[in-house]
Amino acid sequence: LxxxxxxxxxxxxxxxxxxxxxxxxxxxxxxxxxxxxxxxISAEDLAGEGAQFDLVIASEVIEHVADRVAFLTAMANLGRPDLPAIAIITTISRNIIATVLAKYAAEYLLRLAPPGAHDAAKFITPKTLRGAAKAAGIDIDDITGIRPSLLSGFALGGPPVMNYAAAGLIQPE
Structure with missing residues (x-):
């Protein structure tokens, strides 16, 4: 990106x-x-340095972090303090389809990721992400699925069955 x-x-x-x-x-x-x-550098350390951005993106990261709320709080702290910033998060949904395709097919059949790269227990439903983001100061406004596309590789749209994108605002303090 x-x-x-x-x-x-x-x-x-x-x-x-x-x-x-x-x-x-x-x-x-x-x-x-x-x-x-x-x-x-970690998002937490970058926020600790006082870095500020209009747009903060975490693409395919949150399913790998130990503490979601701490990570999302660091994202929120990276937003500008004087006006709303935009937060975009892409991740893998937590359901049987996502587990089979994103974990087992991608890692063991297609070899798109190294075996063991994902812990299916860390996959996150849109509802859970929305709640964790809210607790961290990010108001998720939109969630949409990411689906395979023959023309471009991936496209936005549809339900969040496997991968999805969430977008919201980081409100100034």
Missing amino acids: AEPLARLGANVTGIDMSKVAIDAASAHANAANLPITYRL
């Missing part, structure tokens, strides 16, 4: 806790001559 946003003119900071991921993303952005700042 960082590169398409940078191509659109956004000032982008990408973070990850994996040095390998940061190094790969930095090399790719540099090769494309994109001015993206990549940092090896």
